[in-house]
Amino acid sequence: MIRNFLMNLLLSFIWVALTGALSYSGFAIGFILGFFVLWIMNRHEEDRRYFYRLPKIFSFFFYFLYLLLKANVQVAYDVITPKYFFTPGVVRYPLSDDMSDFEINVLSTFISLTPGTLILDVSEDKKALYIHVMYIKSPEQFVHSVKTGIEKRLLEILR
Numbered sequence: 751m752i753r754n755f756l757m758n759l760l761l762s763f764i765w766v767a768l769t770g771a772l773s774y775s776g777f778a779i780g781f782i783l784g785f786f787v788l789w790i791m792n793r794h795e796e797d798r799r800y801f802y803r804l805p806k807i808f809s810f811f812f813y814f815l816y817l818l819l820k821a822n823v824q825v826a827y828d829v830i831t832p833k834y835f836f837t838p839g840v841v842r843y844p845l846s847d848d849m850s851d852f853e854i855n856v857l858s859t860f861i862s863l864t865p866g867t868l869i870l871d872v873s874e875d876k877k878a879l880y881i882h883v884m885y886i887k888s889p890e891q892f893v894h895s896v897k898t899g900i901e902k903r904l905l906e907i908l909r
Contacts, residue, residue, distance in 0.1 A: 754792075754800040758784045803907060810903045814860065817899070821865040824885060839886040840870065843879040843893055846901075851876070853908055860900055 758781060765780025766772055789801050828835050845854060858869045858879055866884035873880070886892055 751800045751803070754788055755804075758788055760784075761787060806903070806906050810907055813899070813903060814863075817864050821867075825865045836866075836884045837886055838882065838884050839889065841881045841883055841886065841889045841892055843881050843896065845877055845879060846905075847877070849876070849905075853905065854879075856908065857901055857904055860904065861896065 761784030762777055762780035765783060766776050769776055769780075785801075785804065792798060792801065845857075849857075854872065854876060858872070861867050861879070861881060862869045868882045870880040870882055872878075881892075883892055
């Protein structure tokens with residue numbers, strides 16, 4: 751997987767050198783073209799992981815960016831208006847049994863990066879996260895949205 755990524759970077763630098771357009775857009779076009787060239791040339795099944803994981807990484811990036819913007823607008827609106835709309839609460843978020851320490855750490859980092867949420871603690875048996883949520887309607891709805899959103903997409907990338 752790392753070999754394919756490095757080859758993709760090399761192909762994108764070659765594209766930039768051949769076109770003479772040293773810009774972000776030229777690099778991005780070269781990266782996309784290099785990805786498709788490697789995808790077409792790849793014949794080994796064990797190397798296919800890169801071609802499934804990279805689009806999921808980009809999808810997760812844009813999904814997280816959407817969540818980040820949505821939460822920032824919600825917090826900014828609450829700060830600007832004279833009436834407060836927040837309903838804070840602490841939620842016990844159950845973790846999957848087979849999550850590693852690294853996966854728990856990455857998940858908790860992405861949860862706390864969104865405004866309005868803060869990881870308070872990880873249980874001793876590593877079966878739950880305790881999260882302070884600024885805008886909570888129901889704990890079950892929050893747990894469901896994180897399970898089907900951030901956790902699902904993150905585990906698709908990490909596993």
